[in-house]
Amino acid sequence: MTTDRTDAAAVAEATTPESGIADPIPEATLARLPIYMRGLLEVAGDGVTTVSSRRLADLSGVNAAKVRKDLSYVGTRGTRGVGYEVDRLIREIGMVLSGEVTPVVIIGVGNLGRALSRYDGFVAGGFPVLALVDADSSMVGRRIAGVIVSHVDDLGKVVAETGCLLGIVATPAHAAQVAVDGLIAAGIRSILNFAPAVVSVPAEVELRKVDLATELQILGYHEHRREAANPQQVA
Amino acid sequence: MTTDRTDAAAVAEATTPESGIADPIPEATLARLPIYMRGLLEVAGDGVTTVSSRRLADLSGVNAAKVRKDLSYVGTRGTRGVGYEVDRLIREIGMVLSGEVTPVVIIGVGNLGRALSRYDGFVAGGFPVLALVDADSSMVGRRIAGVIVSHVDDLGKVVAETGCLLGIVATPAHAAQVAVDGLIAAGIRSILNFAPAVVSVPAEVELRKVDLATELQILGYHEHRREAANPQQVA
DNA sequence: AAGCGATTGTGCACGCATTCACATGCATGG
């Protein structure tokens, strides 16, 4: 179950020929690359040309050894005794993280969908929201952040026209599975789900979820626990 | 480094006297409890009184053994050959997840802050947003989802009056550290940060982050990678 | 009353991620 590829294919895939990028970059590393990127862009703005793993670790709030191991997956080689070249790092991490602009479609234009549509951080990060769809016909035709809302029935057409590769689900929970199925039918294979619902997808589709209620409950647990252990009055 | 408590203290802390709740519930388990809860509430609505780990696993999209191990941390004992009592499970998971209502304060009432304020799922989950603060005085005094926006300078007062225990940061990235410091000064010790910035907090404060841009970038990486491996034309 | 089918509870092994520790190797200064 680990892999059904041949050994030859696995070896060929171990590194890409041109760059030294290890092909399956660990998820944990992947999640940190954007953080490093932010720190790098920051120091680059200050005119700094090289950073040590130590410095980048401080900027990112992580361990220095972790930074070095992470960067080794990206293929970047630093210079011993000096550090890493900032520009090169930015370029190479940028290459790994979806190289170019990747347009996004949002399905469900309610409170959350609208907030996400207007988020300029997505555009800045190379993820412009180029399509919005909703099931509510009173919403269809409205313009939000420069994009006209289409009806969910036209999802396939809209996705094809705009070339969206990523889908964001912001419908109510009970519509989440339908929404996801629609996105997949439209050719989308990478989906971010905000609805608090368990949805199933075929193996070739990448589904990630953001569950805000769960985040609060985890915080609540710790808060709760702290108070139980340490009963101090606020007043 | 594993623990610097005495063995006696560790043993005393292993379980709370009244219930069989293992005290430090693993983070991974904790993150799944709300999912189980949703499935349980769903089947409870259908009048079902018992569930097997298998059934709950299917409802939650996880492995059955994982469900059983998770529930063992909660302290619930099922009946062999039968399953778990739904009502009891709901009650006991509810106990673990911050027992009662936990009010929340949101700092930064922009696009995202407003969407979160209006999210009824928080109220339903026992996390009512009872306070809103912003630095922009033109925002102060406005009413959003029944709550009047206060000035960030009054954060301490507002938190004290409303008894908020959880803080949500929805300010721009450059203000995130200031916002977090403010929350901590106001007595908040559990914080959820939406700003894409590295912030530091004292050890006793629990800080979680939700980084939407990173989520998209991880999806983008996989999409990117899939296309590189499998160059198929859309048209 | 006893066997049977079903489901729990958990020991165990495996893999991923984190972190330490240190040898390796480059740049710089004398």
Place this chain on the structure above:
DNA sequence: CCATGCATGTGAATGCGTGCACAATCGCTT
């Protein structure tokens, strides 16, 4: 041109999370 110092790159140890596999145990049927 060589020595010195500093930061990289990585081997190895540890811990956490996952999932298999199975014995223990319960209710129900005969």
